[in-house]
Structure formats: structure tokens, C-alpha cells
Amino acid sequence: MMDNKMICTEQFENVVEDGKAVGFSFLGRLPYYRGLGLSMVEDIQVSVDDAKIAREDVRFSVRGKTYTLDEMETVYDDRWNFGEKATIIALKPGGLTPGKHKIEFAVRMRVSYLPFVPTTKDTKELDLAA
Numbered sequence: 001m002m003d004n005k006m007i008c009t010e011q012f013e014n015v016v017e018d019g020k021a022v023g024f025s026f027l028g029r030l031p032y033y034r035g036l037g038l039s040m041v042e043d044i045q046v047s048v049d050d051a052k053i054a055r056e057d058v059r060f061s062v063r064g065k066t067y068t069l070d071e072m073e074t075v076y077d078d079r080w081n082f083g084e085k086a087t088i089i090a091l092k093p094g095g096l097t098p099g100k101h102k103i104e105f106a107v108r109m110r111v112s113y114l115p116f117v118p119t120t121k122d123t124k125e126l127d128l129a130a
Contacts, residue, residue: 003120003122007105009126012025012101021095024092024128026087026088027085027088028088030107038075042108045106046088047104053092061089100127103124103126104122107120
């Protein structure tokens with residue numbers, strides 16, 4: 001139901017450290033109507049132009065704190081709230097070239113009352129400014 005609202009179209013950009021592009025980032029929303037503790041987000045998957053970003057190269061940032069996906073597994077004192085835009089960072093040496101890129105973003109979450117682990121996915125074409 002909220003899968004088509006997961007990827008936000010603003011703030012799609014390269015991540016630059018020490019003058020070099022080390023990856024790219026975009027804003028993403030949780031596809032769940034209640035919000036979740038970060039330890040309940042089991043996985044985040046990112047692909048760009050049909051190339052999957054490795055799990056160890058994905059970072060999640062919310063309210064000034066940045067986590068690896070492995071770190072999120074044990075974060076019990078922070079949440080991803082309904083409607084909140086988190087920064088999803090994908091490490092990719094050199095970043096992305098300016099222009100249009102196909103971004104796929106999937107979130108697998110653990111919800112206590114569901115007998116299955118839902119994975120929700122959104123795909124959008126975003127334009128990276130020069």
C-alpha cells in the first residue's frame with residue numbers, strides 16, 4: 001500500500017568525502033504505518049541501474065545517527081517513524097554520473113503480529129544533478 005512512497009525524489013546526490021565521491025544517497029520512507037524500532041528492520045536492499053549494492057555497503061541515517069545494517073540489528077533505543085525520511089547511503093567508489101538512474105529500494109521488516117516477514121520494494125528513476 002505504501003510501497004510507491006518509499007523512495008523520495010528530492011535529495012538524490014553523490015556522497016563526497018575528502019573531495020572524492022564514495023557513493024550516493026537518497027531519502028527513503030518506511031513502508032509500514034506504525035514505525036519500527038531499528039532492530040526490527042531486518043534488511044535494506046539497494047540497487048542502482050540493476051546492479052545490487054552489497055549489504056555491507058549500505059548505511060542508514062536518521063536524526064543525525066548513521067548505522068550499518070549489522071549495527072541496526074542491535075539498536076533498541078532508536079526508531080524509524082511513520083512518514084520519516086531517512087537517508088539511505090550506498091557506498092560505490094566514484095559515486096554516480098550525472099543523469100537518470102534507476103533506483104530500487106527494498107525493506108524487510110519484522111512485525112510481531114505477522115506470521116511472515118514482509119519485504120516491500122519501490123523502484124523509481126531519479127535524476128542526479130551535475
